[in-house]
Amino acid sequence: MAAGGLTRRARSASGVSIQCVIRTLCGCRAPAHVLSCPHVIDRQSPAFREQGLRAGGFLIVALVLLAGCKPQPAAPALERVPVPKQERLPAQEGRVSISGDDALAGVLSWTLPEVHVDSPSKARAAARRALAKGDLFETADSAIPLLLALQKAQPGNEQDAHLLEKAQAALLSQAWTALAEDEDLASLRYAQRHGTVLRTLWPAQPEVREYLDAVDRVGQAFELGMAGERAMRAGNLDAPGGALELFRKAQALWPAQARAQRGIAAVESALIVGAQAKAAAGDFNGAYLELARAERVRHDTQTIPAARERIEVLRADRIRRLGDEGLMALGDPGGLQVARERLAEMLSIALPGDAASVALRQRIDLVGHYGLFRPGQVFTDEMPDASRGPELSVLPRGGFLMGAAADEPDASADEQPRHRVDFERGFAMTRREITIGQFRRFVEATGYVPRATQRGHSMAYDARSGNFLRGSGIDWRSGYDGRPAADGMPVIHVTARDAEAYAAWLSEQTGVHYRLPSEAEFEYALRAGVQGRYPWGNGAPPAESENLAGGRDVSPQGRRWSNAFPGYGDGRWGPAPAGSFAPNAFGLYDMAGNVSEWVADCWHKGYRRAPANGAAWVNPGCRTRMYRGGSWASAPAQARSAWRMSGGVDVTNARVGFRLVRQL
Structure with a gap:
């Protein structure tokens, strides 16, 4: 017996049938004699081979039969089976009615094979063998034709009558078992074939009528399922x-x-x-x-609430983006109407009292007070515990040419076309990269679990090989080499979503809107009025101006960069504490080096159709985000002002951190 499959006989070695076990569990509607039958489907019988039945396991049969069970009094014992006439009997109330298939002609028609009994004892022995194998009706050597011929030859033989009772019970058992496998068309056809035989021989018997009704319902159910x-x-x-x-x-x-x-x-x-x-x-x-x-x-009870939760996530994401668009629009001279339109759309989809809608409404009401700030002003926002948030610098309104010139060395098509971007109002940007200490305060206050912590690994610098490799146990608390880092170091091993979670928390703490900068805002702040190849111009970097990959830099293991600024050295291998080098003209530190930084934009190939007002270029649900600015390990081509790179939303490594913009 194959594992999980049906035996060729329903009785086990102990003599207890599968159907008897089912009958013990409940008073099933399947006839009592079926549930005590010693035979089930013979996998080797001609009918099985013809119809292609694939027998199911005991568990399948049991579950299907039990599904239709309901307690009822035990069925009466079978009466002695009379010898039927050889001609085909007319159909009674039971029906077998799957339509539309010419191949059904052979399934729904059956004639009792003609048997000549020369030796009753040999015929009886042959019937016993056929019955034992489950070969019941298809040929003249099958059990039922032999037994019917014996009854005709020797009417009243008790032994033959008893064998015929067993054969009829075996036929019903095979039929019910095949019917249980209603998923298989071959099994259904096999069950219908059995129904045809039962209808021909014993149409009036209650057990047969019950089966014929069942096979008709299963056939109709099969057709309805296909429809x-x-x-x-x-x-x-x-x-x-x-x-x-x-x-x-x-x-x-x-x-x-x-x-x-x-x-x-x-x-x-x-x-x-x-x-x-x-x-x-x-x-x-x-x-x-x-x-x-x-x-x-x-x-x-599970699928609908889960779907509702996903819809609410989409709603929250759309509201957040509309809020960001509305707040950015307030930086334009004519943006008040745009902000009001965004607010109207937010209110049409937001639930009453939505915080983002309330915040945008308040910002629209307070737009006339933005003149309190001035270009170059340095300030911080107060936190609920009277401490201060990250230090910010107010950038002046203005415009610049974003992207690489057509003749710029090392430029790529992704950095073009060069195009004009104008900021009609200034904005504030954190002067330094967000540090481990600042990020730690957020994590401890909220219990937020950054992506690298969830995942248990990140990409870090491997001192032995000089390559960046994935290391276990590395997250936002780690330095470039995977070891624990000090609170004053820029936070790395974070995703853009981790950065946005920190920005949302800081917004909540201060009551003002913090977010990742747009790609245009970052490049504007990085250039700080310089339109050359690099943030400092077109030549070599000024001495100790940024934490860059320099030809004089040496790792603790004595390694040197193979592609670096010749003759430049900043005394660092790995990031430096945030703000270690001189600020640029806008009062911002480490814009061109130290670590690259996440921005709000999604990846787009080139700048065709990019926003001209400096807004983030986003697609809802995008899986690839941008980061900008050179790092401690960037080749000279990657320290250019126009250089841009993309990474997946779950990417973390030892070269990328972030800073924030605060809406004015």
Whole structure:
């Protein structure tokens, strides 16, 4: 016996049948003599080979039979089986009605094979052997034709009558077992074939009539399930006559049918997908109408709440982006109307009292007070505990040419075309990169778990090989080489989402809006009015102006850079404490070196159709983000003002940190 499969006989070595076990569990509607039958499907029988039945396991049979069980009094014992006439009997109340297949002619028609009994003892022995093998009806050597011929030859033989009773019970057992495997068309055809034989020989017996009714219901359920699947493919889900109605009809006919159960679940899933698509497009009322349709399908206690949560995540993300767009628009002279439009859209999709909507409304009301700041001003925001947030510098309004010139050495097409960007209002930027100490305060206050901590690894510099390798146990508390780092060092091994989580917390603490800078804002701040190849111009970097890869830099292990600024040295291998070098003209530290920094933009190949007002260029749900600025390990080409690089939303390494912009 194969593992998990059916035996060729229902009785085990101890003599207890599988059907008897099922019968013991509950008073099943399957006939009592079926549940005590000593035979099930013979895998080697001609009928099995012809129909291609793949027998299921004991567990499948048991579960399906149990699904239809309900307690009832034990069925009466079978009466002696009379010898039927050889001609085919007319059909009674039981039906076998799967339509539309010419191949069914052989399934739904059966004639009792003609048997000539020369030696009753030999015929009886042959019948016993056929019965033992489960070969019941297909040929003249099958058990039932032999036994019927014996009864005709020797009427009243008790031994033959008893054997025929066993053969009939075995036939019903094979039939019910095949019927349990309703997912398999070959099994259904096999069950229908048995129904044809039973209808021909014993149409009036209650057990046979019960089976014929069952096989008809299973056949109809199978057809309804296939029709439901066709309706699904045509997009007809829950309308009258659609997939859901067809699957429910199939389930009502045969509750244990897995095809119908799967189909109903698939309808629910398709409606949920439609709801999420509407939410992604900003139609949240439509999304919840779709979700309400899905909820009526199964009343599932898990799938609908999970889908509702995903829709709310999309709503929150859209509200946040609209809020950012509205707040950035307030920096333009004519941006007040844009901000009001963004607020109106936010209010149309936000729940009452939404914090981002309230914040934008307040900012619109206070737009006239922005003149309190002046270019070059350095300030900090107060925290709830009277401490101060990161130090900021106010950048002046103005414009610049963003990107690389057509003839710039080492430039790529991704940095072009060079285009004009204008900032009609100034903005404030943190003067230094966010440090480990500042990020630690956020993590300890909120319990936030950054991505590298969740994942348990990040990319760090390996001193032995001189390469960047993935190391275990490395996260935001680690330095460039994976070892613990001091609080004054720039935080690295963080994702853009980690940076945005910190910005959201700082906004909440200070009551003003912090965010990642746009790519245009970063390049504007990096250039600080210098339009050359590098932030300091076109030549070599001034002495000790930035933490860069210099030809005179040497690692603790004696390594040197193979591609560095010739003759330059800053005395560092790895990041320096934030603010260790001189600030640029806008009062910002480490813009061109130390660590590269995440920005708010999604990856786009080149600048065609890029915003001209310096806003972040984003796509909802994008998986690739930008970072800008050179680092301690950047080649000279990567220290250029126009250089840009992308990374996945989950990327962390020893070269990328972040700083923030505060909206004025």
